[in-house]
Amino acid sequence: MATFKKLPSGKWQAQIARNGIRRSSSFSTKREAQDWAAREEYLALNSEQPKSAATLKDAFDRYAHEESPKRRGVRWERIRLQKLSRDEIAQKRLSELQPSDFAKWRDSRLSEVSPGTVRREMELMSSVLNTAKREWGFIEQSPMHGVRKPLPPPPRDRRVAEGEIEALIEAAGTDLTKATARAVHAFRFAIETAMRAGEVVGLTGDTVDCAIRVATLPETKNGTSRQVPLSRAALDLLNALPETDGPLFGLTSQQVDALFRKARDKAKIKDLKFHDSRHEAITRLSKKLDVLSLARTVGHKDIKMLMIYYNETAEELAQRLD
Numbered sequence: 001m002a003t004f005k006k007l008p009s010g011k012w013q014a015q016i017a018r019n020g021i022r023r024s025s026s027f028s029t030k031r032e033a034q035d036w037a038a039r040e041e042y043l044a045l046n047s048e049q050p051k052s053a054a055t056l057k058d059a060f061d062r063y064a065h066e067e068s069p070k071r072r073g074v075r076w077e078r079i080r081l082q083k084l085s086r087d088e089i090a091q092k093r094l095s096e097l098q099p100s101d102f103a104k105w106r107d108s109r110l111s112e113v114s115p116g117t118v119r120r121e122m123e124l125m126s127s128v129l130n131t132a133k134r135e136w137g138f139i140e141q142s143p144m145h146g147v148r149k150p151l152p153p154p155p156r157d158r159r160v161a162e163g164e165i166e167a168l169i170e171a172a173g174t175d176l177t178k179a180t181a182r183a184v185h186a187f188r189f190a191i192e193t194a195m196r197a198g199e200v201v202g203l204t205g206d207t208v209d210c211a212i213r214v215a216t217l218p219e220t221k222n223g224t225s226r227q228v229p230l231s232r233a234a235l236d237l238l239n240a241l242p243e244t245d246g247p248l249f250g251l252t253s254q255q256v257d258a259l260f261r262k263a264r265d266k267a268k269i270k271d272l273k274f275h276d277s278r279h280e281a282i283t284r285l286s287k288k289l290d291v292l293s294l295a296r297t298v299g300h301k302d303i304k305m306l307m308i309y310y311n312e313t314a315e316e317l318a319q320r321l322d
Helices: 030-046 056-066 074-085 099-110 115-134 162-172 179-193 197-201 232-239 253-266 276-285 291-298 303-309 314-320
Strands: 002-006 012-018 021-027 214-217 226-229
Touching (some): 002 030, 012 030, 021 030, 056 074, 056 115, 074 115, 162 179, 162 253, 179 197, 197 253
Antiparallel strands (some): 012 021
16 A cells, blocks of 8 residues: 655655555655555556456556546546446457447447537547557557547537626626625636636636736646736726635636536526637637637637637628628
């Protein structure tokens, strides 16, 4: 089992003892020590396992320990891998798996969840099998090669009506000391900036410079930092928040999502998600910024991605022609 000890130097020492193997190492943070220990324990338990005997579950477990920590969504990826590990297909040896096994799994899964979910799960399994092939040498070719994935769902084109914003404010209230009111306030801020929910709730006094009207996002969904220009309306929304030493909105991503849905349902608004604010924001910003400036503002490296979120109506375009 693994043990952890904080050293006088401030570093964390991790020690493992498994199958007669003892190892130790020191790290700057306890989280790094825990990740190392989990990986080393897995290797100690499975190092003698013949490649031909490795199951798909073994590949899922190793991927979760070695590859998932390299990604920002490590927690959710590990949860998905754990769920997939309980499936019947995961008990099969990698050397025995055939494309027909995954086609059968796909068809069965489609009767349970949406095509989008199945597609994401298949993409994750494909990544695991490609790593098993290229990095670990478990297989010579991925048994998923050539297996059709469900077609991606059409992109959402939900816009936010002005009356819906007023209804949300009425449902949540205007007292920003209340979490539900701040969740709707965050939605309004997202419409002004095209920032994602996780980026909005991560803002602090240190990452917002009101003098030059710029919010700095140290790490975004694509793994890079980004600076977001702030409109005067966006600054007004920030200045209305209660003072705090922590995150400006005082909410986590999970809280803002749940509280927004609570306000939406109370307002009796149908089919509106927090992320629809990004569609609305990009469509509005497209009237003010050129394509390259818009892509830089919202963090799209591929300009084609803008078309997924740009949802200006033909009626609006007609009015701009006059």
